[in-house]
Amino acid sequence: MTSLVIAEHDNASIKSATLNTVTAALACGGDVHVLVAGENASAAAQAAAQIAGVSKVIHADGASLKDGLAENIAAQVLAIASNYSHILFPATASGKNAAPRVAAKLDVAQISDITKVDSADTFERPIYAGNAIATVQSSDKIKVITVRGTGFDAAATTGGSAQVEQLAAAGDNGKSSFVGREVTKNDRPELTAAKIIVSGGRALGSSEKFQEVITPLADKLGAAIGASRAAVDAGYAPNDLQVGQTGKIVAPQLYIALGISGAIQHLAGMKDSKVIVAINKDPEAPIFSVADYGLEADLFQAVPELVQAL
Numbered sequence: 001m002t003s004l005v006i007a008e009h010d011n012a013s014i015k016s017a018t019l020n021t022v023t024a025a026l027a028c029g030g031d032v033h034v035l036v037a038g039e040n041a042s043a044a045a046q047a048a049a050q051i052a053g054v055s056k057v058i059h060a061d062g063a064s065l066k067d068g069l070a071e072n073i074a075a076q077v078l079a080i081a082s083n084y085s086h087i088l089f090p091a092t093a094s095g096k097n098a099a100p101r102v103a104a105k106l107d108v109a110q111i112s113d114i115t116k117v118d119s120a121d122t123f124e125r126p127i128y129a130g131n132a133i134a135t136v137q138s139s140d141k142i143k144v145i146t147v148r149g150t151g152f153d154a155a156a157t158t159g160g161s162a163q164v165e166q167l168a169a170a171g172d173n174g175k176s177s178f179v180g181r182e183v184t185k186n187d188r189p190e191l192t193a194a195k196i197i198v199s200g201g202r203a204l205g206s207s208e209k210f211q212e213v214i215t216p217l218a219d220k221l222g223a224a225i226g227a228s229r230a231a232v233d234a235g236y237a238p239n240d241l242q243v244g245q246t247g248k249i250v251a252p253q254l255y256i257a258l259g260i261s262g263a264i265q266h267l268a269g270m271k272d273s274k275v276i277v278a279i280n281k282d283p284e285a286p287i288f289s290v291a292d293y294g295l296e297a298d299l300f301q302a303v304p305e306l307v308q309a310l
């Protein structure tokens with residue numbers, strides 16, 4: 001039994017979601033291989049070879065893999081899929097783009113967003129916005145899985161010494177082409193990897209106020225900034241900051257929710273945070289039911305005071 005982890009990378013380094021996926025693959029039992037599919041991605045392949053627990057890195061390199069187009073990544077995975085009992089992708093935007101293509105072509109049922117491996121064929125995954133956990137057993141010969149990063153610790157980035165095997169890149173299948181990429185420049189930690197997140201909700205009232213109130217606190221704490229969907233929909237914060245069922249799933253050491261009511265769709269994205277702090281002027285706000293520390297206060301007064309005190 002051997003598992004294949006599809007690495008998320010930027011050709012130079014391995015992204016952290018890959019590390020959680022390796023831990024999930026190790027829990028499935030057997031050997032763990034990592035596929036690094038990219039162009040000029042030797043550095044990423046070498047980094048993957050250092051990950052603790054990985055026994056082999058398969059490095060497919062070619063122009064068709066440069067931009068991580070889901071169709072070409074899926075074709076690359078399918079070229080070697082029959083060697084594996086489990087194929088695991090991080091449940092990130094790119095993992096969720098490629099995995100269903102692989103599952104469909106293999107004619108197997110994808111097992112999505114797992115948070116626990118009970119055994120080699122049985123997995124746990126949240127349903128109903130995290131209000132229930134489904135235990136899913138699969139009898140498919142190859143199990144195609146997406147892994148929720150917050151459910152698994154990150155594998156160590158050092159300690160491994162896997163061999164790196166070169167593989168010819170699958171050609172461009174021509175179904176899609178790369179047009180461009182607009183990358184948000186951000187000096188802050190990436191939301192899903194941040195240890196501290198300061199999140200703002202509808203209560204902020206405008207993008208100016210969102211910046212004025214949230215940014216100084218995030219700066220003081222070296223935190224990433226998040227937002228509720230209401231804040232995003234109102235244009236107070238950009239879309240990629242949304243935390244929740246239809247946003248990002250996070251589990252930092254500290255999550256500070258400011259003027260966020262705590263709707264189940266928001267809780268679905270952050271309730272596994274280690275320590276939750278909420279500031280809300282409504283004592284009945286549902287966010288207080290998951291908060292370790294709650295402050296019933298007007299955030300426009302409390303947050304500047306907190307920044308001052310820090």
Ligand SMILES: Cc1cc2nc3c(=O)[nH]c(=O)nc-3n(C[C@H](O)[C@H](O)[C@H](O)COP(=O)(O)OP(=O)(O)OC[C@H]3O[C@@H](n4cnc5c(N)ncnc54)[C@H](O)[C@@H]3O)c2cc1C
Nearest residue numbers: 201202203228229230244245246247259261266281282299
């Ligand atoms: C299919 C679906 C998917 C969804 N996905 C998501 C998702 O991914 N993420 C998400 O966040 N939501 C999601 N939602 C929306 C969700 O249901 C809520 O509408 C949203 O989370 C509310 O955002 P909010 O808490 O900022 O706003 P509100 O619910 O309006 O809460 C604002 C809070 O601020 C408090 N407040 C107001 N003024 C102050 C003040 N001066 N000081 C302190 N507190 C104050 C109020 O007491 C209130 O509790 C989804 C909904 C659906 C139907």
